[in-house]
Amino acid sequence: MENPNWSMVELEAPSEEDFLRAEHHTAAPANKTRNRNAKQLTWVLLLKAHKAAGCLTSIASAFFSLGSLVRRRVAAGRTDQPPTSADTHEIQKLRTRFFYSCIKLFLWLSVVLFAFELCAYFKGWHFATPNLQLQYIFQSPLAIKGAFDLLYSSWVLVRVHYLAPPLQFLANACIVLFLIQSLDRLILCLGCFWIRFKRIKPVPKHDDTSDLESGQKGFFPMVLVQIPMCNEKEVYQQSIAAVCNLDWPKSKILIQVLDDSDDPTAQTLIKEEVLKWQEAGANIVYRHRILRDGYKAGNLKSAMNCSYVKDYEFVAIFDADFQPNPDFLRRTVPHFKDNEELGLVQARWSFVNKDENLLTRLQDINLSFHFEVEQQVNGVFINFFGFNGTAGVWRIKALEDSGGWMERTTVEDMDIAVRAHLRGWKFIFLNDVECQCELPESYEAYRKQQHRWHSGPMQLFRLCLPDIIRAKVYILSNTSCL
Structure with missing residues (x-):
């Protein structure tokens, strides 16, 4: 658009007086003021048209971007269960498609109906119109003016009789679920207050770990420590060093570094780190799978199939970004002594970067409620909570009795916890034993983490629901906490 040599201050619409003057002097020659106002009006209209075209262009590009994003997300969708054969893979692909x-x-139907509602709104069928008499519209043909009115009145009739009732039912169901969740949160908060008031704390029945150096007394069973990792170039040194420095007799502990990396550089670095600690006297082995099936669950399952695992009674699991304190085993393993029903001891997470930014602070608040309120209360009163996948010690007998690790979902930690609880095993949560880790500091990393945490629970619920219904689980008081 060429420059009209008019400044923005000069570009103003003609006043009402100018229009009146133009009506009374249509045949008279135009003076400078009227010419100037007419020219201003032309360019104002052109500028507004240009602005409107720009808005339409931006809206169109935004819709196209949204559509392409939806297509990419849909195309990237995948199931939680890896295929076991070609036929299963094809069936799963057809179901997903x-x-x-x-x-x-x-x-697409929602977009079409939205456009239809916009057309109806601009035509005058406003939602605020009270007491729309559909029967009167159909009974009086003269009341219907045009095919659009007939179509819209039919659509309103369908909404009233077929869409509104199920939507109202769903709204009521959501309200009921919200009330149930609020009641659950209230009970958990009251339980946490009671734990603080009564100072309830899980304590081992016999704490003999003070004789660690002699190696003759105390409860020091054989403990297997597993560190599953995959392409962990940034944190593998800290995690391996922290586990190798655990305060436990060297003859009673074996550390497995379960490397699932597909990057040769990462494999070399991790293997060299393991060799360095072997030379320093640590009882540590490096293990890499050729067939990387089942992700983390497959990695743990493969490690538990080693022949030497039968010599160990407990297994502690730490993800690659976790660094346990040296006294971790001394504060967790003694809870298993003289408590044959105990299958899991879970420690709390602590975060070294919780004050890094607003996102990490919000995550710290959310996870602190999860650990201190949800898991602590459930551990004290019903002896059950979800395994966090790391910073926990399992009785190997409990894992084997529950069916071991399964690759059927992406939440293998929740899966094994549910199956162990249905088999009658008890859990203990130690709120005062912490294991350090890091929180995602960027939104993209946080989104990927939450996707992993939330993509499998519904599938697990579907798989475990029949077993939950048939199970006979009795809630017993946790006598070890008194």
Whole structure:
């Protein structure tokens, strides 16, 4: 658009007086003021049209970007269960394709109905119109003016009789679920207050770990420590060093570094770190799988199939970004003594970067509630909570009795916890024993973490629901906490 040589101050719409003057002097020659106002009006209209075209262009580009994003997300969708054969893989692909096709169909239908509602709104069928008499519309043909009115009145009739009742039912169901969740949170908070008031704390029945140096007395069973990792170039040194410095008799501990890396550089670095600690006297082995099936669950399952595992009674699991304190085993393993029903001892997480930014502070608040309120209360009163996948010690007999690690979901930690609880095993949560780790500091890393944490629970619920219904689990008081 060329420059009209008018400044923005000069570009103003003609006043009402100018329009009146123009009506009374249409045949008279135009003076400078009227020419100037007419020219201003032309350029104002052109500028507004240019602005409107820019808005439409930006809206169109935004819709196209949203559509492409939805297509990429749908195309990137995958199931939680890896295929075991070619036929299963094809069936799973067909199910996934059908599922996402239904999602796309629903999205397009929503867009079409939204456009239809916009047309109806601009035509005058406002939602605020009280007492829309549909029967009167159909009974009086003269009341219907045009095919659009007939179509819209039919759509309103469908909404009233077929769409509104199920939507109202879903809204009521959401309200009920919200009330149930609020009641659950209230009970958990009251339970946490009671624990603080009564100073309830899980304590081992016999704490003999003070005779550690002699190696003759105390409860020092054989402990297997596993560090599953995959392409962990940044944190593998800290985690291996922290585990190798655990305060436990060297003859009673074996450390497995379960490397699932597909990067040769990462494999070399981790292997060299393991060799360095072997030379320093640590009882540590490096293990790498050729067939990397089942992700973390497959990695742990493969490690538990080693022949020497039968010589160990307990297994402690630490992710690659966790650094346990030297006294971790001394404060967790003694809880298993003379408590044959105990299958898991879970420690709390602590975060070294919780004050890094606003995102880490919010995560710290959320996870602190999860550990101190949810897991602590459930551990004290019902002896059950979800295994966090790391910073915990399992009785190997409990793992074997529950079926071991399974690759059927991405939440293998929750899966093994549910199956162990259904088999009657008890859990203990130690709120005063902490294991250091790091929180995601960027939104992208946080999004990926939450995707892993939330992609499998519904599938696990579907798989475990029949077993939960048939199970006979009795809630007993945790006598070791008194």
